[in-house]
Amino acid sequence: MRMALLIALLASSSLAQAKMIHVGPGGNAQEKLQTALIEAQPGDTVHIAAGRYALADGLSLDVDGVTVKGDGPDKTILDFTAQKVAGEGLLVTSDNVVVRDLGIENAAGNGVKSKGSDGIALVNLRVEWTGGPKSTNGAYGLYPVSSKNVLIDRSVVKGASDAGIYVGQSQNIIVRGSRAEMNVAGIEIENSYDADVVGNTATNNAGGILVFDLPDLPQQGGRNVRLTNNQVIDNNHANFAAPGNIVAGVPSGTGIMVMANSNVMVSGNHVMGNNGSAVMVVAYTQAFTDKAYNPLPRAVAIAGNHFMNNGKSPSFAGGKEIAAAMGGTLPPVMWDGVTRYTVPGGGEKSADGGIASDAPGITLNLGLQGTSPAQAKPAPLTPTKLAADRPAIVLPAALEARAK
Amino acid sequence: MRRMLLAPVLLALLLGAAPSIRVQGDLLLTTDAPRLADYGLFDADEVPAAGVRPYTLNTPLFSDGAEKYRFVWLPPGNSAQYRASGALAFPVGTVLVKRFGFPADMRQPVRDVRMIETRLLIHRPAGWVALSYVEQPGGAVLKRAGVKVPVQFIDKAGRAQAIDYAVPNQNQCKTCHQDGEAITPLGPTAGNLNGGLFGEGPSQLMIWAAAGRLAGLPAAGWPILARWDDAAEPLDARARAYLAVNCGHCHSRGGFASNSGLYLVPEETTPAHLGVLKRPVAAGRGSGGHEFSILPGQPDKSILLHRMIASEPGIMMPQFGRALAHEEGNALIRKWIAAMPAPTAPTLATTATP
Numbered sequence: 099m100r101m102a103l104l105i106a107l108l109a110s111s112s113l114a115q116a117k118m119i120h121v122g123p124g125g126n127a128q129e130k131l132q133t134a135l136i137e138a139q140p141g142d143t144v145h146i147a148a149g150r151y152a153l154a155d156g157l158s159l160d161v162d163g164v165t166v167k168g169d170g171p172d173k174t175i176l177d178f179t180a181q182k183v184a185g186e187g188l189l190v191t192s193d194n195v196v197v198r199d200l201g202i203e204n205a206a207g208n209g210v211k212s213k214g215s216d217g218i219a220l221v222n223l224r225v226e227w228t229g230g231p232k233s234t235n236g237a238y239g240l241y242p243v244s245s246k247n248v249l250i251d252r253s254v255v256k257g258a259s260d261a262g263i264y265v266g267q268s269q270n271i272i273v274r275g276s277r278a279e280m281n282v283a284g285i286e287i288e289n290s291y292d293a294d295v296v297g298n299t300a301t302n303n304a305g306g307i308l309v310f311d312l313p314d315l316p317q318q319g320g321r322n323v324r325l326t327n328n329q330v331i332d333n334n335h336a337n338f339a340a341p342g343n344i345v346a347g348v349p350s351g352t353g354i355m356v357m358a359n360s361n362v363m364v365s366g367n368h369v370m371g372n373n374g375s376a377v378m379v380v381a382y383t384q385a386f387t388d389k390a391y392n393p394l395p396r397a398v399a400i401a402g403n404h405f406m407n408n409g410k411s412p413s414f415a416g417g418k419e420i421a422a423a424m425g426g427t428l429p430p431v432m433w434d435g436v437t438r439y440t441v442p443g444g445g446e447k448s449a450d451g452g453i454a455s456d457a458p459g460i461t462l463n464l465g466l467q468g469t470s471p472a473q474a475k476p477a478p479l480t481p482t483k484l485a486a487d488r489p490a491i492v493l494p495a496a497l498e499a500r501a502k
Numbered sequence: 503m504r505r506m507l508l509a510p511v512l513l514a515l516l517l518g519a520a521p522s523i524r525v526q527g528d529l530l531l532t533t534d535a536p537r538l539a540d541y542g543l544f545d546a547d548e549v550p551a552a553g554v555r556p557y558t559l560n561t562p563l564f565s566d567g568a569e570k571y572r573f574v575w576l577p578p579g580n581s582a583q584y585r586a587s588g589a590l591a592f593p594v595g596t597v598l599v600k601r602f603g604f605p606a607d608m609r610q611p612v613r614d615v616r617m618i619e620t621r622l623l624i625h626r627p628a629g630w631v632a633l634s635y636v637e638q639p640g641g642a643v644l645k646r647a648g649v650k651v652p653v654q655f656i657d658k659a660g661r662a663q664a665i666d667y668a669v670p671n672q673n674q675c676k677t678c679h680q681d682g683e684a685i686t687p688l689g690p691t692a693g694n695l696n697g698g699l700f701g702e703g704p705s706q707l708m709i710w711a712a713a714g715r716l717a718g719l720p721a722a723g724w725p726i727l728a729r730w731d732d733a734a735e736p737l738d739a740r741a742r743a744y745l746a747v748n749c750g751h752c753h754s755r756g757g758f759a760s761n762s763g764l765y766l767v768p769e770e771t772t773p774a775h776l777g778v779l780k781r782p783v784a785a786g787r788g789s790g791g792h793e794f795s796i797l798p799g800q801p802d803k804s805i806l807l808h809r810m811i812a813s814e815p816g817i818m819m820p821q822f823g824r825a826l827a828h829e830e831g832n833a834l835i836r837k838w839i840a841a842m843p844a845p846t847a848p849t850l851a852t853t854a855t856p
Contacts, residue, residue, distance in 0.1 A: 158673040185821040207816035237786020342789035
């Protein structure tokens with residue numbers, strides 16, 4: 099009881115100290131905003147009043163426990179159309195930060211990036227490249243990387259030349275209730291652990307939702323990712339990524355794509371109108387030299403999804419032939435059938451978990467990683483009855499409370 | 503300014519102390535002073551106070567061609583501890599000073615230099631603090647949020663240049679000077695100090711050790727970072743030195759770009775981490791349509807050089823700290839990549855996504 103009182107006192111005293119820093123439009127927006135972000139103390143809120151803020155440089159926040167809040171994604175607009183410097187619109191490098199209720203337009207690089215944050219919530223944001231999808235648009239809309247306890251909630255990203263929402267090399271992640279459209283990839287979880295992607299809409303991207311793992315990075319071995327109750331619809335946009343990037347290889351028309359991850363669950367999604375594969379499960383396709391890297395997808399379960407009207411016109415090489423052989427359309431699930439790989443420097447390893455689907459599918463039976471799809475031996479994937487699930491990802495309650 | 507300083511100087515004379523300005527060591531430790539002059543590092547004629555010693559680096563960071571004047575002040579009786587890699591271990595109380603100025607004509611770099619800013623790295627008990635003081639009439643003042651300063655000069659090729667020189671904000675200071683969660687000095691490593699002051703005479707490591715400012719210097723085996731612009735040095739050493747200083751502050755395992763997997767610190771030896779046949783991760787349009795950070799023998803197909811040449815945000819590297827491309831530096835990296843033996847076919851093997 100005494101402890102509870104003490105905690106209440108501490109909470110109220112910290113609340114009393116926390117202050118609201120108001121910034122309004124007009125004058126030198128750049129200096130006003132950046133000064134507020136530097137002078138904020140832990141617990142403070144930087145309130146950016148409705149208006150359009152023309153910014154020629156990126157903004158950054160390096161103070162723990164700060165909330166940056168606008169008056170709404172269509173009211174408070176950080177306009178980076180004339181940006182001359184910096185790799186992102188807003189960069190966050192501190193812990194327990196909430197950024198919410200803002201619009202971010204035409205960032206030269208990424209929209210909002212967090213690097214190394216423990217506790218980052220991006221809530222009710224709109225990140226948009228207003229000239230429509232172009233390869234010269236910035237790469238990522240919302241981009242937490244090397245972060246922990248990540249929440250992306252009720253946000254919208256349009257026009258990113260890579261992924262709209264991209265969570266990289268992070269852990270304990272929820273992406274929910276958000277919308278990604280007209281990006282190359284809608285939502286991408288890369289080299290990350292323990293992620294829930296729940297109740298989002300990915301539409302009119304080249305690829306809807308991607309779960310990838312890449313070699314030669316500080317965090318790899320992507321695992322425990324669940325895609326649930328998402329609307330993955332009509333992701334048939336032309337792929338406008340700059341060549342060389344991994345997403346440039348994502349075929350237009352892909353609904354969901356899982357590459358080189360383990361323990362991935364794809365369940366209860368509505369996957370409709372994607373001209374290529376509704377769900378594609380593949381190994382990393384490129385040569386690699388990283389001995390620690392596992393290029394195989396393992397323990398991927400596809401269960402209880404609603405598939406409709408997909409696979410009519412696959413854009414990838416050989417896709418049309420496979421579709422024709424299957425009676426005109428691809429079945430919902432396609433696996434490359436890669437089950438083993440050569441470890442750089444010697445030796446061969448096999449997958450330690452299978453690919454299971456309760457929906458019709460096809461395997462290309464490629465066998466060894468790196469085998470050309472031209473050597474595919476397509477065969478039906480036997481549907482398995484699946485009722486697998488796992489506990490939902492839970493974020494720190496204080497972060498969730500601030501993101502309400 | 504001079505008149506303001508007269509009283510304390512007279513007082514010091516009357517009291518028999520040294521007639522020069524005195525470094526305010528306690529103030530450095532405790533306070534972000536609003537004016538540079540408060541710290542007593544330089545007198546009104548810009549002469550360094552006693553104990554404020556110049557140093558130079560074999561290979562410096564390119565900052566739009568700004569001339570930089572570096573000084574170190576150690577608390578009296580203290581010395582830095584030798585370290586083979588990373589910055590020397592400076593004692594608490596140390597201040598590292600870097601003053602930036604633009605000569606009117608870079609072909610005559612000592613004439614008509616317009617001072618722009620002075621950056622301080624102060625080692626306080628809780629860690630290093632980065633502050634920037636911007637020149638104004640009446641003396642340099644602290645600017646935490648950064649500022650753009652229009653600067654005009656004639657470049658080394660005789661061309662008129664006009665840029666918005668960017669004084670970094672406090673967060674940008676940290677972005678470059680970060681090692682994990684901490685701020686760290688970048689320039690004064692053993693390897694980069696292992697050369698003569700202003701390129702002449704004995705190694706500064708030896709000078710510092712002899713003056714009692716450096717402890718623990720081993721008898722031999724000091725690392726040396728090549729001078730990037732010394733054609734007599736091996737190409738590989740020059741290029742690696744250039745990349746280490748201009749890129750390695752972020753592109754290291756503890757740096758801002760740790761997530762890229764591209765590590766350009768002097769100690770790195772893994773080809774993929776140095777960029778050789780390394781595919782981009784989160785480069786986005788920064789890849790310029792190229793497949794590899796470095797495609798040996800093909801500088802024009804290497805993302806690394808593409809981003810160094812670029813001056814457009816979202817593509818250019820470093821992400822800030824320059825408005826101009828560094829032509830001489832880029833030429834060096836071009837030559838270095840071109841000289842790499844072309845890879846064999848299997849290492850380039852790719853298969854299309856099914």
